[in-house]
Amino acid sequence: MVTLDMNGPYELSTQKIDEVVTKTSPGNYALGYVQDNTFYICYVGRSDTDINERLKQWVGKKPNRYTHFKFSYATSPKAAFEKECRNYHDFGGAVKLDNEYHPQRPDGTDWKCPICDIYD
Numbered sequence: 292m293v294t295l296d297m298n299g300p301y302e303l304s305t306q307k308i309d310e311v312v313t314k315t316s317p318g319n320y321a322l323g324y325v326q327d328n329t330f331y332i333c334y335v336g337r338s339d340t341d342i343n344e345r346l347k348q349w350v351g352k353k354p355n356r357y358t359h360f361k362f363s364y365a366t367s368p369k370a371a372f373e374k375e376c377r378n379y380h381d382f383g384g385a386v387k388l389d390n391e392y393h394p395q396r397p398d399g400t401d402w403k404c405p406i407c408d409i410y411d
């Protein structure tokens with residue numbers, strides 16, 4: 292069974308983000324909603340620098356769809372990129388997720404997706 296391997300879900304609000312995302316760190320997140328105690332994933336993403344700040348940019352963007360988030364810290368931007376790739380593929384890619392595109396590697400890196408050959 293595939294999992295996000297993240298903490299949450301938590302309500303997507305500025306207050307809640309500050310309460311639970313207390314480190315300034317690269318990290319990963321998923322956005323979605325909760326129904327019958329199940330978290331439904333709509334979007335996966337990452338921040339290379341500050342997961343707290345990135346999550347706050349989503350507050351209120353799709354208030355009916357992105358009501359909750361899950362997150363995890365990453366040890367490096369590269370670890371965050373590789374986890375985002377796994378999350379993206381594990382949960383259906385652009386077909387099932389709101390993500391329109393494959394996760395982007397930062398400019399100037401030669402990092403590869405651990406799952407597919409898009410960057411080969």
Ligand SMILES: [Zn+2]
Nearest residue numbers: 376404406407
């Ligand atoms: Zn890939």
